[in-house]
Amino acid sequence: MQAARIIERILIAIPIILGIGVVIFLIMRLTPGDPVDIMMGQAGHVSEREVELLREQWHLDEPLIVQLGHFLGDLLRGDLGMSFTKGRPVWALIMQALPATIELAMVSAFFALAISIPIGVISAVKQDSLIDRISMAGAFFGICMPIFWLGIILIIIFSINLDLLPTYGRIGSDVNLQRITGFYILDSLLTGNWEALKSSIRHLILPSITLGFPMAAIVARVMRSSMLEILRNDYVVMARAKGLNEFSVIVKHAMRNAMIPTVTVIGLEVGMLLGGNMIVETVFSWPGLGRLVVSSIFVRDYPLVQGVVMIYAFTFVFANLVVDILYTYINPKISM
Amino acid sequence: MSQVKSISPEKMSLRDYYLTRLRLTGRNFREFLSKLSRNPTAMIGLVIILFFVFLTIAGPSIVPKDPMQISLTERLLPPFWMEGGSTEYILGTDQLGMDLFSRIIVGTRISLMIGVLTVSISIVIGTILGLLAGYYRGVLDNILARFADLLLSFPWLIFAIFTMAVIGPGFYNLVFALTFKGWVGFFRLVRGEVLSEKTKEYVDAARALGQNNFKIMAREIMPNILNSIIVLGTLRMGFMIIMEASLSFLGLGIQYPEPAWGSMVNIGRDYMLSAWWISTFSGIAILVMVLSINMLGEGLRDILDPRLRRIE
Numbered sequence: 007m008q009a010a011r012i013i014e015r016i017l018i019a020i021p022i023i024l025g026i027g028v029v030i031f032l033i034m035r036l037t038p039g040d041p042v043d044i045m046m047g048q049a050g051h052v053s054e055r056e057v058e059l060l061r062e063q064w065h066l067d068e069p070l071i072v073q074l075g076h077f078l079g080d081l082l083r084g085d086l087g088m089s090f091t092k093g094r095p096v097w098a099l100i101m102q103a104l105p106a107t108i109e110l111a112m113v114s115a116f117f118a119l120a121i122s123i124p125i126g127v128i129s130a131v132k133q134d135s136l137i138d139r140i141s142m143a144g145a146f147f148g149i150c151m152p153i154f155w156l157g158i159i160l161i162i163i164f165s166i167n168l169d170l171l172p173t174y175g176r177i178g179s180d181v182n183l184q185r186i187t188g189f190y191i192l193d194s195l196l197t198g199n200w201e202a203l204k205s206s207i208r209h210l211i212l213p214s215i216t217l218g219f220p221m222a223a224i225v226a227r228v229m230r231s232s233m234l235e236i237l238r239n240d241y242v243v244m245a246r247a248k249g250l251n252e253f254s255v256i257v258k259h260a261m262r263n264a265m266i267p268t269v270t271v272i273g274l275e276v277g278m279l280l281g282g283n284m285i286v287e288t289v290f291s292w293p294g295l296g297r298l299v300v301s302s303i304f305v306r307d308y309p310l311v312q313g314v315v316m317i318y319a320f321t322f323v324f325a326n327l328v329v330d331i332l333y334t335y336i337n338p339k340i341s342m
Numbered sequence: 343m344s345q346v347k348s349i350s351p352e353k354m355s356l357r358d359y360y361l362t363r364l365r366l367t368g369r370n371f372r373e374f375l376s377k378l379s380r381n382p383t384a385m386i387g388l389v390i391i392l393f394f395v396f397l398t399i400a401g402p403s404i405v406p407k408d409p410m411q412i413s414l415t416e417r418l419l420p421p422f423w424m425e426g427g428s429t430e431y432i433l434g435t436d437q438l439g440m441d442l443f444s445r446i447i448v449g450t451r452i453s454l455m456i457g458v459l460t461v462s463i464s465i466v467i468g469t470i471l472g473l474l475a476g477y478y479r480g481v482l483d484n485i486l487a488r489f490a491d492l493l494l495s496f497p498w499l500i501f502a503i504f505t506m507a508v509i510g511p512g513f514y515n516l517v518f519a520l521t522f523k524g525w526v527g528f529f530r531l532v533r534g535e536v537l538s539e540k541t542k543e544y545v546d547a548a549r550a551l552g553q554n555n556f557k558i559m560a561r562e563i564m565p566n567i568l569n570s571i572i573v574l575g576t577l578r579m580g581f582m583i584i585m586e587a588s589l590s591f592l593g594l595g596i597q598y599p600e601p602a603w604g605s606m607v608n609i610g611r612d613y614m615l616s617a618w619w620i621s622t623f624s625g626i627a628i629l630v631m632v633l634s635i636n637m638l639g640e641g642l643r644d645i646l647d648p649r650l651r652r653i654e
Binding site for chain 1: 492497498503507593622624
């Protein structure tokens with residue numbers, strides 16, 4: 007039964023992915039004026055050959071519906087076109103930058119969950135205590151804070167004034183690391199290069215705090231409110247009455263159930279992690295997808311922008327798919 | 343503001359109907375104000391927002407300096423309490439010698455206007471489409487709901503960055519890029535509420551009494567979902583302001599030297615080593631504005647529509 011549901015879920019994702027492609031296509035092509043003129047005019051320094059390349063790549067001489075057909079066909083084949091400025095396939099550029107982005111996103115998510123879930127639980131158990139008030143005030147700040155500013159403040163305090171951590175990049179310029187997977191932490195472990203491991207961890211600290219903070223804030227709030235609700239339930243009172251110790255009441259009985267709404271929110275927060283990623287990578291000069299897309303916007307490298315945006319949107323759809331599937335395992339009562 | 347169900351319009355003249363409704367609304371409004379005044383979080387938020395509104399209106403005429411005036415001899419001056427600072431430039435100057443304090447005050451205008459404009463347009467589009475889709479269902483509902491789902495499958499900032507990259511920077515382009523996806527939240531809220539409201543007895547009663555669909559939507563259903571819209575609208579405003587600031591920070595929104603907080607933080611990034619104040623103070627302005635709007639929003643939610651707690 008569950009396998010059938012998972013397959014159904016995956017099948018639903020396919021039209022969504024095509025739909026995303028259509029929306030991106032329409033935004034790119036329906037902007038008033040000839041797209042090539044607009045893009046090239048703003049870029050300022052492009053050759054005739056590049057203009058021709060774009061016209062050819064996008065089949066601009068054919069009717070819109072034919073263009074859409076070409077576009078979706080290429081998409082399904084995994085062909086995202088060629089980058090103007092780098093002269094390489096968009097797909098190759100994405101694959102090159104992807105590990106940096108995934109590494110940062112995973113460490114950020116880990117950091118966010120590792121602090122937010124305990125904070126949410128403690129705040130709920132000690133409702134209205136000083137610790138609850140302080141952490142909820144902190145979470146409220148986390149929701150209101152623009153992350154680009156948080157990143158800059160962290161750099162000013164920890165890198166410039168205290169000189170504890172590096173300002174930008176993924177690894178120190180004086181450290182050599184053999185690239186195997188592109189995940190620096192993994193690569194340095196595989197090659198036993200402790201110098202590189204230390205340097206890449208130091209470089210990860212500030213960006214992942216910056217990226218993870220808003221997610222931590224929201225997850226802590228949701229965890230707290232769902233814990234509060236669960237703790238009022240009869241079975242929790244019952245578990246206490248049976249004489250179970252408080253720790254196992256909270257962890258075994260309450261927390262498991264409180265995780266259900268939290269997981270949904272985590273799925274939605276992946277979207278924020280992806281969007282925030284563009285900003286954090288820009289602030290910390292992190293050589294991942296986010297910085298790739300932001301820098302290609304300014305040189306009007308449209309195939310690259312389009313390709314990376316598509317990858318971000320797919321990742322979001324995929325993350326929510328995973329959350330949906332996870333959901334049935336945590337809570338078998340719920341049918342997808 | 344809250345539920346107004348107790349009047350039966352067919353038995354009274356239109357004039358009496360509106361007078362009665364007005365009286366009920368007035369009473370509810372007074373009740374709402376007294377609840378609001380007893381909610382300290384919401385009140386603090388409201389007072390700060392009113393102060394920002396004042397700055398938006400009066401800002402340009404009360405600032406000590408012209409916010410766009412370049413003064414190359416006074417570049418990167420620190421705030422007045424630091425060595426080398428002067429009381430002429432309270433918060434210091436940026437790399438072109440423009441007065442940071444004046445720029446932050448005038449910058450209120452862009453942030454607040456983007457927030458108000460994007461949220462109002464989103465509310466109008468989302469509410470009308472949500473009412474129609476939820477009330478009539480059918481093909482229209484199907485198409486709109488699928489389209490809304492599709493827009494939701496783009497992470498917010500990525501969608502906005504992409505749209506701005508294509509249409510180019512500027513104030514109205516920002517409003518367009520943010521409302522393009524912004525209406526979806528209101529659409530889904532209103533549609534969902536209409537679906538549940540229209541099965542209720544008061545709607546059946548109105549229909550049995552021969553009211554037409556438009557009247558049922560505007561007079562019967564709307565007053566009952568207005569609270570949720572107000573609450574979501576307030577909370578969304580803070581979010582839109584962060585989005586504008588983020589886009590301007592990336593250089594895709596309002597462009598320097600226009601005084602917008604996001605682009606001021608961005609400019610300050612190049613001077614983090616020598617002039618920390620540029621980014622720091624511009625960012626604090628964003629933080630305080632979003633904080634106050636969300637304080638009001640969460641206060642309103644507790645007063646008007648505690649159910650929304652689950653959605654947010």
